Amino acid sequence: MNAALLRADIPDSKLTDTEIARFAERGYHIHTAVFSDAEVAVINAAADRVIARDYDKGAPPDCRHDRTAADPLAVIKLDNVWKADAILEATALSTRIGHIAAQLIGAPGIRLWHDQLLDKPAHGGRVITYHQDWAYWQMIAECQTVTCWIALDDVRPDSGPMVLVEGSHKLGVCPTPNTYTGDQTMRPPLPADFQGRDVPVIIPQGSVSFHHGLLLHGSDRNFSSSRRRAFVSHVMSTACTYRPGQYHQNEEWMKLHADYPQPGETFRGPQFPVMWPVENP
Numbered sequence: 001m002n003a004a005l006l007r008a009d010i011p012d013s014k015l016t017d018t019e020i021a022r023f024a025e026r027g028y029h030i031h032t033a034v035f036s037d038a039e040v041a042v043i044n045a046a047a048d049r050v051i052a053r054d055y056d057k058g059a060p061p062d063c064r065h066d067r068t069a070a071d072p073l074a075v076i077k078l079d080n081v082w083k084a085d086a087i088l089e090a091t092a093l094s095t096r097i098g099h100i101a102a103q104l105i106g107a108p109g110i111r112l113w114h115d116q117l118l119d120k121p122a123h124g125g126r127v128i129t130y131h132q133d134w135a136y137w138q139m140i141a142e143c144q145t146v147t148c149w150i151a152l153d154d155v156r157p158d159s160g161p162m163v164l165v166e167g168s169h170k171l172g173v174c175p176t177p178n179t180y181t182g183d184q185t186m187r188p189p190l191p192a193d194f195q196g197r198d199v200p201v202i203i204p205q206g207s208v209s210f211h212h213g214l215l216l217h218g219s220d221r222n223f224s225s226s227r228r229r230a231f232v233s234h235v236m237s238t239a240c241t242y243r244p245g246q247y248h249q250n251e252e253w254m255k256l257h258a259d260y261p262q263p264g265e266t267f268r269g270p271q272f273p274v275m276w277p278v279e280n281p
């Protein structure tokens, strides 16, 4: 499959006003069939190559958290695999994802903040404690971010689905736990009158769950006999500006390039590729 095809838009990436209003109210949007089964098969083959350290672009991802002998059932987590593999680059930067995210937050354009490839093994995988993504991304001054979580395997109730706390994006920034070594029951204290329900993301492969930068979410272990892989594009509005202060590895990676923003300037440079609008359609 041609990687360019994976980047191309799909006919139903135009959202209705109702879908956009629901995102504002609930903090998430589920979009099914963003990638076809044939596309997912190609993406999964690329994901497994990269997990096995086979990089067709000749460079490694920015960061790897692999399984170890001491922790053989850990979640594999690789950051910025778009730098390592052309198929995963086309997926992470997909116009269909950028177009949907732009509409959800009313952004003039969308840049990739970073991607993340996650492989939660069968009969294992750590709990991912409830957290809000933007709480870790204070280097982005404006909370104009969306996490676009692509299911690479069918997600079932027992395979450690991501669980979203509906409406929690309206609570502001909560304390930030250590997400990958956490405890499923550990949630920030929520106001007594908070009514948000838990929404497990049970979706077929190729579907994408979009959530707001302040939406609380986490996931349990994988109790099933199948892997639960996901590929995540964390994205931001092209209007977002750089605010130094809180440590994030993206700051180091950004400064490896000659072109990067000064404090208060909008993000730019090769670390943060534009996904939407398409520059050369």
Ligand SMILES: O=C(O)CCC(=O)C(=O)O
Pocket (backbone or CB within 6 Å): 118, 128, 133, 147, 149, 160, 161, 162, 217, 218, 219, 230, 232
């Ligand atoms: O895949 C998961 O279980 C959680 C992923 C997550 O926290 C995220 O993509 O923001």
